[in-house]
Amino acid sequence: MDADRDHLARSLELALSARAHGNHPFGALLVGVDGGVLLEAENTTVSDRDCTAHAELNLVRAASAAYDPGTLRDCTLYTSTEPCAMCAGAIFWSGIGRVVFALGSATLMTIVGDESGDFTLGLSCRDVFDRGGRAVAVSGPLLEDEGAAVHAGFWRPPAGQPNVNE
Secondary structure (H helix, E strand, C coil), X not given: CHHHHHHHHHHHHHHHHHHHCCCCCCEEEEECCCCCEEEEEECCCCCCCCCCCXXXXXXXXXXXXXXXXXXXXXXXXXXXXXXXXXXXXHHHHHCCCEEEEEECHHHHHHHHCCCCCCCXXXXXXXXXXXXXXXXXXXXXXXXXXXXXXXXXXCCCCCCCCCCCCC
């Protein structure tokens, strides 16, 4: 469990890095069966001008190119926030065997404050994985407070300030 928390702490650092680069605050890393970090990725949706460039999807693309399905089956993807439906689908198709996240999607929804549902899909990664033909182990949320802190002030600007995310 300590290793999970250490890797989640790194995913939160990657999320802060993404934010510092002008992107949405999400980060992910892939850890091999021996506990070593194989790959890291940040969200690059703004800098790449690509709405699909979520941290987890960027990581899955790199992992699928670098590793065979047998290797990925024994890997764990650690992420700062619960994977969205798109990323969960990619994780499923990649063959990655385990996902661990810091902040749950339900909490993220309250932080983002998207009451309209225009910019979020209210679907747990567990729901996506449960629809598949193979098991993906999921642990989380494990660091809700730390995960929420990465998003503090990002999604809703202070009163009178423009929203940079629109």
